[in-house]
Ligand SMILES: O=C(O)CCC(=O)C(=O)O
């Protein structure tokens with residue numbers, strides 16, 4: 001009954017796409033989309049996608065309003081339907097073929113990088129050379145697939161993740177979408193004993209970034225390889241603009257690409 005199973009899968013996939021991201025993904029036709037048709041995913045409004053280069057951490061970019069609140073709800077519902085999380089399980093990983101909603105999310109990340117406004121005008125250390133800067137270098141942006149691995153993490157209030165650099169078996173170019181609750185993610189420079197990188201005295205070694213629900217963070221190069229990231233949600237640790245963030249449950253989706261295995 002392979003055919004019946006795959007038909008069911010197909011129906012389920014379409015349903016998942018529709019529920020996750022609206023009607024746009026229903027059509028699998030190759031016909032070009034009408035320019036005048038309404039945008040299938042609102043985001044903060046695609047026209048308003050804006051990227052901020054995080055000052056001090058090369059290769060770290062934040063799009064604060066990647067998903068509208070409706071899109072966040074739909075994405076969360078799609079994750080919920082996977083049935084991954086329970087009291088005993090707060091993390092799920094998928095390799096290879098990602099669920100349809102994650103394929104759609106990956107496409108949206110690429111689109112956001114392509115058409116979002118880029119702001120490199122903040123912070124020291126930016127020169128004219130950076131004017132063409134993009135949240136992802138084009139060799140990463142146009143690889144296929146853009147991502148083939150996902151981790152969904154669910155954090156209760158008080159829970160976070162220790163400082164780490166993502167494993168080397170993952171390629172460069174990592175995206176994190178935040179849902180439900182804001183948090184401060186702290187980036188700290190990795191100081192390996194054999195670190196030959198030259199750092200200016202005034203360069204920061206510790207950079208907090210506020211990840212609001214619906215935000216998207218992209219890291220590549222230095223940010224991915226030479227900075228650790230962590231979320232400390234112990235009482236008193238989630239300070240932003242002098243105030244402690246309210247903690248609630250937080251869900252995140254991290255998208256990565258496996259490195260080709262050496263043969
Ligand atoms: O939950 C997050 O925002 C980050 C997760 C993360 O860094 C990881 O899974 O490697």
Ligand SMILES: [Fe+2]
Nearest residue numbers: 164165166229
């Ligand atoms: Fe990580």
